[in-house]
Amino acid sequence: MTPPLSRLAAFVSSHAPARFGDRILGTYDAARPGPTFVIFGGIHGNEPAGVEAARVVLDELRRLELPLRGRLVGVAGNLAALGGDRRFVDRDLNRRWFESDLGRLLAADPALDGAEDRQQRELAAFFEEIDRSTDGPAVFLDLHSTSGVSAPFMCMADTLRNRRVALALPLPIILGLEEAIDGTVMGYLTERGHTAFAIEGGKHDAPATLQNHVSAIWLALVASGNLAAGEVPRYTEHRARLEGSAEGQPRLLEITYRHPVAPEDGFVMDPGFWSFQPVKAGTRLAHDKNGPIRTPRDAVMLMPLYQAQGEDGFFLGRPLSLTKLRVSSLLRTLRLEFLLDLIPGVRPHFGEADRWLVPASVSEGFTRDLFFLFGYRRMRREGVWVVFGRRRPGFLGRTAARPGEVDDEDGP
Numbered sequence: 042m043t044p045p046l047s048r049l050a051a052f053v054s055s056h057a058p059a060r061f062g063d064r065i066l067g068t069y070d071a072a073r074p075g076p077t078f079v080i081f082g083g084i085h086g087n088e089p090a091g092v093e094a095a096r097v098v099l100d101e102l103r104r105l106e107l108p109l110r111g112r113l114v115g116v117a118g119n120l121a122a123l124g125g126d127r128r129f130v131d132r133d134l135n136r137r138w139f140e141s142d143l144g145r146l147l148a149a150d151p152a153l154d155g156a157e158d159r160q161q162r163e164l165a166a167f168f169e170e171i172d173r174s175t176d177g178p179a180v181f182l183d184l185h186s187t188s189g190v191s192a193p194f195m196c197m198a199d200t201l202r203n204r205r206v207a208l209a210l211p212l213p214i215i216l217g218l219e220e221a222i223d224g225t226v227m228g229y230l231t232e233r234g235h236t237a238f239a240i241e242g243g244k245h246d247a248p249a250t251l252q253n254h255v256s257a258i259w260l261a262l263v264a265s266g267n268l269a270a271g272e273v274p275r276y277t278e279h280r281a282r283l284e285g286s287a288e289g290q291p292r293l294l295e296i297t298y299r300h301p302v303a304p305e306d307g308f309v310m311d312p313g314f315w316s317f318q319p320v321k322a323g324t325r326l327a328h329d330k331n332g333p334i335r336t337p338r339d340a341v342m343l344m345p346l347y348q349a350q351g352e353d354g355f356f357l358g359r360p361l362s363l364t365k366l367r368v369s370s371l372l373r374t375l376r377l378e379f380l381l382d383l384i385p386g387v388r389p390h391f392g393e394a395d396r397w398l399v400p401a402s403v404s405e406g407f408t409r410d411l412f413f414l415f416g417y418r419r420m421r422r423e424g425v426w427v428v429f430g431r432r433r434p435g436f437l438g439r440t441a442a443r444p445g446e447v448d449d450e451d452g453p
Contacts, residue, residue, distance in 0.1 A: 064163060066092065066115030067099040075110025077171060077179040078267050080258060082115075084135045084183065084226060086122020087348070090242055091184025094254035105274060110267050116167065118226075121156040128350040130156035136222075136352075137161070138229035164226070172233065180206065180265040181230050183239040184254050188348040190244050191316035193253040193286050197238035198231040198432050199416045201373060204366070207238050209264035210257065211284045213317070215343065216361065217296035220418040220431075222353065232432050236265070241316075241344070249286065256282045290317050293361040294341060295413065300354035302346065306330060308354050314345040320357070327354055369414040378415055384408055396430045398423075 066080075080098070082091025095115035102109060117123065119134045134157045137143075143165055146158060154162070171179055194213040197203040198220065207214050219228050219239075230237040240257045243250035256279035262268045263276070270276045302308040307330040314326065320336045326345070327334045340357035372380075381387055386403060390396035397417065399408060404420075404427035412418075417429040 064117050064120060064167070066095045066117055068112065068114050069099055069102045069109060070112040071107070071109045073108060073110045075112075075267055076177070076265055077111055077175045078113050078262060078265055079171065079179060079181045080113070080115045080184065081181055081226070082117060082184040082254075083120075083123045084118030085128045085133075085185065086119045086124070086130075087126055087128050087245060087350075088184075088186045089123060089126075090186050090245070090251045090254055092117050092123065094184060094242075094251055094258060097251075097255050098258045101274065107268065107272055107274075109262075113262075113267070114171075116164075118164070119157065119160050121160060128348065132157045133350075133352060134160055135226055136224040138224045138226045140229075142224065143229075168230065168233075178202070178235045180261070180267075181227065181235055181237040182258065182261050183227050183237070184257075185239055185241045186243060186245045186247075186250050187241050187316060187344050188245060188351070189310075189315055189345045190247075191241060191344065192290050193240060193242050193250075193257070193283065194290070194316070195238055195240050198228050199418055200231060200432055201370060201416075202236050203231065203238050204370065206236055206261065206264045210260050211280060212240070212257070212287050213290045213292060213294060215294050215296065215358065217358075217413075217418045218343075218356065221296050221299040221356070228432065243286070252282060253286055256280070291341070291360040292363060293366060294343070294358040295361045295418075296343070296356055296358050297340060298337065298357040300327075300334065300356070301352060302329070302354040303352070308346070310345045310347055310354065314342050314355070316343050316345070318342040365414070369416070372414055373416060381411065381415065384411070390428060390430075393428075393430070395432075396428055398426045399429055401425055401427050404429075 080091070080095040082095050083089055099113065099115050102113065119129060122129050122134070132155070143161070146161060147165065151159070151162065192213065194215055195207050195210060196215040196218040197207055199216050219225055219231075227237040227239050240254065242253040242257065259273045259276065259279045260283065263270050263273060273279065308327060309329070310327045311325060318341070320326065320340055320342050322336060322338045324336050325333050326336055334354070336357060340359060343356040343358050344353065345355045346353060381397060384399070384403065386400040387408075388398050390398050397412070399412070401422065412429045416431040419430040421428050
């Protein structure tokens with residue numbers, strides 16, 4: 042049974058305005074058991090639609106006194122950047138969410154904090170309180186928008202718990218994006234055992250982006266068990282909006298390439314690209330100080346960078362079949378990872394859990410695809426090896442389930 046919201050409300054009250062200010066957008070609790078659902082918007086300050094969408098849904102819940110199961114909390118991310126309509130002030134707040142980085146930050150003198158350091162301290166305290174006041178995993182929905190034209194879509198760390206909620210929404214799902222970007226807040230929350238996924242609602246300034254976010258929140262509340270479809274006002278309208286926005290787009294994509302950028306690169310995206318646009322091998326996409334940048338193979342464009350700040354020039358992906366995803370879920374549920382041991386030269390990484398050492402010479406093609414089926418989408422080079430890794434969380438950062446509990450691979 043979910044504890045009453047009073048403890049969390051007392052925490053919020055005791056830290057505002059001195060620490061949280063307007064960070065807590067609102068809370069709603071109908072005193073019925075169910076999961077904690079957190080709407081998280083504005084971790085990038087030039088993406089305010091998620092913050093406004095959380096307010097819209099909270100207002101409607103209160104006005105209609107809907108019978109929510111569990112509790113709903115709306116949270117704003119980067120308050121310092123939201124006030125200036127910029128992605129960040131000193132650094133991207135949606136990075137450095139590793140336990141090691143966070144530990145160093147919390148051990149440092151707060152007087153030396155930069156703008157995002159202060160934001161991260163406050164958010165970390167909020168996440169800790171969610172953990173303490175929740176009996177089981179919470180659901181986190183992180184709302185974003187894009188600098189280029191895009192249909193709405195979802196992305197998530199590839200765990201079975203995340204898949205179950207994501208597949209209930211009629212939006213394209215991008216696999217591998219969270220694994221391609223290091224240190225995201227959703228990755229951090231996933232590794233703490235929560236359900237955590239992000240929705241890109243559309244272009245920053247597109248009128249439809251706010252409505253896409255609002256519709257996505259309502260459908261996610263149904264998918265997570267907080268509301269029944271019949272309890273959501275205009276449920277069919279919300280579902281139809283998302284279905285229409287995503288019409289013609291592939292249901293599933295997996296990331297095959299990320300183009301990282303740094304300020305000194307002089308990266309400039311060529312005009313006219315948009316998310317889900319097919320691009321042919323050899324197409325010029327952008328240029329930097331080293332000259333033109335072309336796509337290495339036929340692919341699908343995702344999130345071309347059309348703003349001054351950002352560390353990702355663009356992503357490329359390829360369609361993935363639902364059948365392949367179902368096979369992946371079956372393999373992981375049945376714990377058939379011993380099959381990986383049959384690949385010549387492959388061996389477990391004895392220094393790290395959920396990591397495999399693969400000879401670089403056999404790390405592409407069939408081998409890579411097989412590891413992807415088991416959720417091993419994180420890849421790094423170590424000499425002659427490629428290390429494949431995945432997230433396999435335990436609730437509140439535990440690496441394994443306690444007696445009587447189930448971990449993510451067995452979860453409901």
